[in-house]
Amino acid sequence: MSLYNKIRIIFVVSFLFVSAFFASTLYIEKSKRILNTEKRYVRTALFLHKYFRHSMHREHRVDFNDDTIKLYLNESDFKQVTDNHTYSILKHAKVLKRRKVLRSKMEILRVKNTLYLSLQDHRFHILLKDKEKQKAPYELFLGYMGSLLFLLGLYFWLTRSLQPLKTLHAKIEKVAEGDLSVSFKCEKDDEIAQVSNAFDDALRKLESLIDSRQLFLRAIMHELKTPIGKGKILTAFLEEEKLKEGYDEVFVRLELLLGEFAKIEQMLSA
Template identity: 25%
Template sequence: MIRNISISTFINIIFSLAFIATVITFSLFISFDKQKHEINQQNRYELIAENFLSTFQNLPTAESLINLFKKFQVRPLENRDDKLKIIKNAQELTITQNYLGTYRVYKYDAQYYIYVQQYGYNLMLKDIRNSNYSMAIIISAFVISLITIFFLYAILKRKLKPLKLLNKQIIEFSNGNKDIKIKAISNDEIGTIAKSFNEAIRLINNQSKSKDLFMRNMMHELKTPITKAMFIAETLQNEQTRDNLQRAFKRMDDIIKELATVEKLTSANSMMYKEQTSFFNIYTKTLEIMMISPENIASKIKGFQFEVDVSMFSIALKNLIDNAIKFSPNNKAIINASKEQIEISSLGEPLKYDLDYYTEAFSQEEKRSDGFGLGLYIVKTIVNLHGYKFTYHYKDGKNYFCIKM
């Protein structure tokens, strides 16, 4: 699952987890630190009380008591009303009784008081040291941690921003914009990838232009001598020689037409001219291109309208019907067409490989004298350009090629 999420989403998840972990860590730390503070306070008050109770047994002088007040940073409360008010209204935190006497710890208005009792002595002490739990340092550390996390997050997102731009430009290039130039705005790995991709685009464009120029020149140079040769072959007296030559030249002409179709479909300047038309119109045009008798085709067609490039779609249908007739033992093709799908079937052996093998250019199960391995490649290319899906299955001794719409 992690392999399927984007880098940006992954970073967001990581920093979200880091933020949550930081909050939980500081929350637990505060909780434990408070407990530790309370234990330390309790131990301090216990020490203070036991020192005063021990001193009371030895009949302390005023000077010795003053020294204890200074040592433990406490101050006695002299006002009786104040004592009663604290005993009545304060929160009693603890009460301890031992052989020395009794002491209590009170909390009142954020102040702590120690009430020490022994025979002959009744003393309430106020803790004048700041004993309240302070979170200032912890909060400061927490804020600094969060600022650090957000700072690192912002830096990393900014560092990856060129990668998003690079991805956008690569998608634009894959969609057909061959003139795009990717901007390399940094000298790091992303900038290196951008420079390398620019170089790859340049090489691809040069190769594409060379291929287009070669294809057009080759087809132009071959078309004329083939046409002339076919006319010359007509003048031959030997019928068998004439037929053999005409078949050879016809095959060469078919190959050039297929290559021309491939060149048109793969050209950067290839344009589709979609128009609303009926399937009957496509079917009629296909039969005109094939120049065969309708007796070779059994059709079951439902009348429907759809938007296609008439010329391209007729070529795709022609290739499917031509393959069905050519490789069927009874030389017949069956067409079932509806608005949902166009299905061409014929008797024959199942394909040896997956359909993807045959939709690659120049793919054949074996070398044949009557094919060039471009038929299904052209079909799939045209079907994909229209946004349809090209499928194949075998059932009851028949091959079924379907264009799902």
Template identity: 25%
Template sequence: MSIFTKLFLLFLVSLSLMLFVSRETNQLTQAKIEMLLKEKYLQASTELFRDLSNNDSTALTKRLQAFDFEVITETQHVLEHSKSIYEKSSSFGEVKILMDAKGRYLLLMRYLDESLLVQDRAQDESFLQQGMVTYLIFADIFVLVVIFLLIVKLLFPLKQIASTLKEFGEGALHVRMKYFGSNELGKLSDTFNAMASNIEALILSRQRLLRDIGHELRTPLAKSKLALEMLGESKYQQSLKKAISQIDELTKELLDIERLNANMEQLSLTRFNAETLVSESLSRALIDDESLVELHMDELFEIKGDLNYLSIALKNLIDNALKYTTQKPILIEVKERTISVKSRGEALEYALDYYCEPFAQGDDARGVEGFGLGLSIVKKIVQKHGFKLSLTCKKGWNSFSVSY
């Protein structure tokens, strides 16, 4: 769940809670005002009813002043737009508590043909306080909304920062963050842009160095191979050829690893079937004797990837299997979206990661017990495609498998 989603859910919960509190507060305040006015009206009605029945206008006026009541003259109009919330009748008259269209509470008393409609002036102050509480609650809601929008505005650049970091991590070394001002995000963008520029310069410098090294090494190696061909056969010629071939192979593998590490090579993704990949890999392995490899093709599945790189990876697995098997032929199996290269021999002692380290066995890395750089290149190619490389050792077979 993203930060924005969590923040939005928190905002909804807070807003719902405040609206609920506002509603409950209004209802409780309204009920309290109604209860207090009802008690006051009922208490006052007894005394007012006595003055009304005695037809003592002077005493009635003083009583109304004592209770802080105001007489309403437009009786008919008010009664038409009011509802009754309490009624009590007798043989001589009745007492009613009403609520008018504005939400004010009124006291209506009738005695024979006489009627009196009054309201408590103090209730205006109570309603004013209720309105103030409601106003404050809605002010809090407004502030909450403003705070939410401000936080969203502050968090929005994080999406752009994450997108830029992802692009840069995928090899787009030219991307930079835009300017976010002089705040902390602005300082972050400036720091990243400076770092990205330094990294880009270092990688470009290494690219040039790799190209120069490749050119400078391959030229004398080619001349050395040509010179050896022109020499007569001798016991030293084969040793020199082998040494030069190993140097040439080591140079190529080192350059391949550096390209993969530096994301210099972007994958050229196409769709092809497993048979095409196996055929391409076998042709690169330059196997003269077809009896050295036994192929079991149980399933022809489709693969989406870089055929060039994946064929290099499978070719390296085939080369290793031919180099270190104790009994030929080796076996290539294609089934269940997996290509496995199997060779006979004792079960390997270490886990897969050990053999995928460059020069895992030091000076013996290219000897009988070493795996050189071949598996390191295989691992990097497989990881770059998002596929899975695994190692199993069962019943005298060592199997390196790539699941697509």
């Protein structure tokens, strides 16, 4: 598996982990908000039920316009719904929660994005509108988006930092094909640059060694050609045939050796 694929896998796992973390946090925050809302509704329902029962015992009637009721509802962020709108709201409302509060029936209703508290007894029925705005968890969303942007930026930064590896690999392939003129010099200070510069130094030393060998072979060939040529000329003036044939055989072997040197020199210079 390549290094790039490993980085991709790490970032995919990180993305899934961050998403799961924020999703669980959002679920927990939502559950807490629902629980706190339900507690506030139950507390309000208990107060209203006790107050209405006390009013029934004392005055034998329920006064929804009582100043105490208005003050409490205002402090609790509730507003009483008038009779003209009660039927329409109850008709279109979705019941989120239904429970008993003492002898009264409490319902938490929702119409679009608005919550309502319905409290009903055999002697009274009141519908309250929740004035407390349901705040969206913008901070949580901002944190999630910030984390994703950070991961994305880190991913592109790492992949860009590893881009010189591809360049280094391409240059090494050229060297493998026999091109020793490739330069690996890099001006950066990271580890990849250190490897590139070390490889360039080794390549320059290898190139210098090959050049030295070529010069050495050329010098040997030059030094051998001259005496061989002179020897062949002098051999032609010999009168003894056996001695002449012996020298000719030696010079032929030397010429074959020079030919092998020439082939080696051509291979090194190719």
